[in-house]
Amino acid sequence: MTTHVHLEGVSLDYPVYNQSSRKLSREIIRLATGGQLDRHEQRRVTVRALSDITARLEVGDRVGLIGHNGSGKSTLLKLLAGIYRPTAGRLSREGVVGSLLDISLGMSPDATGRENIYLRGVLQGLSRSEITRLVPGIVEFSGLGDFIELPMRTYSSGMLLRLAFSISTVLSPDILLMDEWLAVGDAEFQVKAEERLHEVVSRTSILVIASHSATLIKSQCNRVIYLEHGRLVADGKPDDVLPQYFTEHQ
Amino acid sequence: MNSAVTLTDVPVPPRRAPAVWRVITLSFYLGWQDVRMMYRRTVLGQFWITISMIVTFAAIGTVFGFVFNSPVIEYLPYLGCGLVFFNFLSLILNDGANAFIAAESFIRQVALEPIVYFLRSVWKTFFVLLHNALALILLFVFFPQGISPATLLVVPGLVVAASGISGLALALAMLATRYRDVPQIVAAVVQVLFYLTPIVWLPEALPAPARDALLTWNPLTHMIAVMREPLLGSYPSPQTWLTAVGLAVAFVALGAGAYALKRRELAFWV
Numbered sequence: 001m002t003t004h005v006h007l008e009g010v011s012l013d014y015p016v017y018n019q020s021s022r023k024l025s026r027e028i029i030r031l032a033t034g035g036q037l038d039r040h041e042q043r044r045v046t047v048r049a050l051s052d053i054t055a056r057l058e059v060g061d062r063v064g065l066i067g068h069n070g071s072g073k074s075t076l077l078k079l080l081a082g083i084y085r086p087t088a089g090r091l092s093r094e095g096v097v098g099s100l101l102d103i104s105l106g107m108s109p110d111a112t113g114r115e116n117i118y119l120r121g122v123l124q125g126l127s128r129s130e131i132t133r134l135v136p137g138i139v140e141f142s143g144l145g146d147f148i149e150l151p152m153r154t155y156s157s158g159m160l161l162r163l164a165f166s167i168s169t170v171l172s173p174d175i176l177l178m179d180e181w182l183a184v185g186d187a188e189f190q191v192k193a194e195e196r197l198h199e200v201v202s203r204t205s206i207l208v209i210a211s212h213s214a215t216l217i218k219s220q221c222n223r224v225i226y227l228e229h230g231r232l233v234a235d236g237k238p239d240d241v242l243p244q245y246f247t248e249h250q
Numbered sequence: 251m252n253s254a255v256t257l258t259d260v261p262v263p264p265r266r267a268p269a270v271w272r273v274i275t276l277s278f279y280l281g282w283q284d285v286r287m288m289y290r291r292t293v294l295g296q297f298w299i300t301i302s303m304i305v306t307f308a309a310i311g312t313v314f315g316f317v318f319n320s321p322v323i324e325y326l327p328y329l330g331c332g333l334v335f336f337n338f339l340s341l342i343l344n345d346g347a348n349a350f351i352a353a354e355s356f357i358r359q360v361a362l363e364p365i366v367y368f369l370r371s372v373w374k375t376f377f378v379l380l381h382n383a384l385a386l387i388l389l390f391v392f393f394p395q396g397i398s399p400a401t402l403l404v405v406p407g408l409v410v411a412a413s414g415i416s417g418l419a420l421a422l423a424m425l426a427t428r429y430r431d432v433p434q435i436v437a438a439v440v441q442v443l444f445y446l447t448p449i450v451w452l453p454e455a456l457p458a459p460a461r462d463a464l465l466t467w468n469p470l471t472h473m474i475a476v477m478r479e480p481l482l483g484s485y486p487s488p489q490t491w492l493t494a495v496g497l498a499v500a501f502v503a504l505g506a507g508a509y510a511l512k513r514r515e516l517a518f519w520v
Contacts (some may be wrong), residue, residue, distance in 0.1 A: 082361035
């Protein structure tokens with residue numbers, strides 16, 4: 001099977017648990033009163049985050065996701081990553097998914113930089129022996145030197161991100177998910193990081209990146225999906241779709 | 251190219267290792283890291299677990315040894331085993347029930363089977379048990395119980411009790427993620443169970459009706475018995491085994507069922 005992501009009529013309803021519906025006492029009262037008391041409150045509040053999305057992403061697709069805040073871009077990325085399942089419709093996906101959505105997740109301030117490479121690495125699906133092989137390269141790329149043996153809480157925020165970036169970009173997934181382009185570190189590191197990121201992106205079969213930058217999408221993408229209120233408004237070439245979004249809101 | 255990592259020799263991630271094995275090794279590693287991080291920057295590290303258990307032995311042992319007027323050589327090993335095993339099971343329940351809630355940011359960001367975070371908590375508790383076992387060994391050096399074939403039964407006893415209580419904890423963890431009152435309820439019930447289970451008190455000290463009720467209907471009594479009695483040199487009765495195994499099977503089925511049915515909703519619940 002070749003790498004692909006196919007969405008057919010995919011919808012995602014997000015249940016919202018407010019204070020009252022989350023409380024057990026509510027359910028007990030309901031049981032005790034035979035369900036009479038708050039029949040109305042039982043109607044669960046749901047938010048339709050994605051609505052009837054159909055799209056076929058194939059090898060070579062470089063997809064830019066555009067839309068306002070709350071239009072469903074992040075939800076769609078999480079759906080593609082396998083974190084959420086569609087509540088309606090079909091999602092079929094083939095290929096290893098890698099995401100650069102939260103690159104410092106799972107790192108612990110009390111652990112040393114070296115230990116954090118392992119913590120982050122295992123969450124990315126690497127085995128410990130694979131990580132051991134990659135450690136020297138990661139340390140060198142991060143430019144942290146001897147700091148790698150110190151607890152991460154001694155790092156500046158820039159150092160922390162450099163380490164997180166160096167670990168997260170050693171993967172070479174079939175499907176790469178990003179939320180905006182990653183820019184980390186000082187000027188010198190940014191050049192290196194940029195190069196590394198381009199390398200990862202060029203290796204991946206399918207790229208999906210959510211962004212608010214027309215320049216970024218023009219330079220990286222060959223396809224744009226425009227979401228509004230969880231619906232797919234447009235799907236096509238950047239030159240055709242970008243103006244719809246950007247002229248509308250200037 | 252100034253990057254030292256050439257991406258070509260990076261193996262393409264997951265899908266090679268069997269999923270179950272990955273879940274076990276990943277949770278094992280995360281659990282071990284948790285125990286280490288708990289005592290970072292302390293001189294004695296995780297051996298604080300051992301030390302605080304020894305202090306508890308000494309304190310409760312002295313006071314209640316007098317109360318029950320029982321010889322220290324018999325009472326202390328009984329108390330020690332009871333405390334260590336109760337501590338183990340209660341931590342599985344309390345920490346386990348909170349496992350998904352504590353892993354909220356992970357569940358929302360990483361596409362891993364959420365059971366990893368539950369097993370991480372169980373492993374963490376197991377490592378705490380190992381440190382407490384050191385305190386027990388020390389106790390047995392001073393108050394030898396003798397080693398007999400019965401001693402070996404502590405291993406199956408541990409497996410039965412740990413898996414059974416973990417099954418129950420998994421079901422509670424699912425419930426707790428959806429209904430946030432549950433961890434409080436679990437904590438309160440576990441605290442009461444400490445007094446209702448023969449750990450500090452000796453069954454002989456109670457009048458028969460109360461004793462029989464507590465020994466029969468409290469699941470923890472049986473779960474602790476299958477671990478404690480072998481260490482004290484006796485064979486748990488077939489009835490005790492049967493009850494413990496029966497409960498374990500039922501609890502594991504309950505936990506596995508709840509997880510299988512609702513695991514996809516966890517990302518919405520956290």
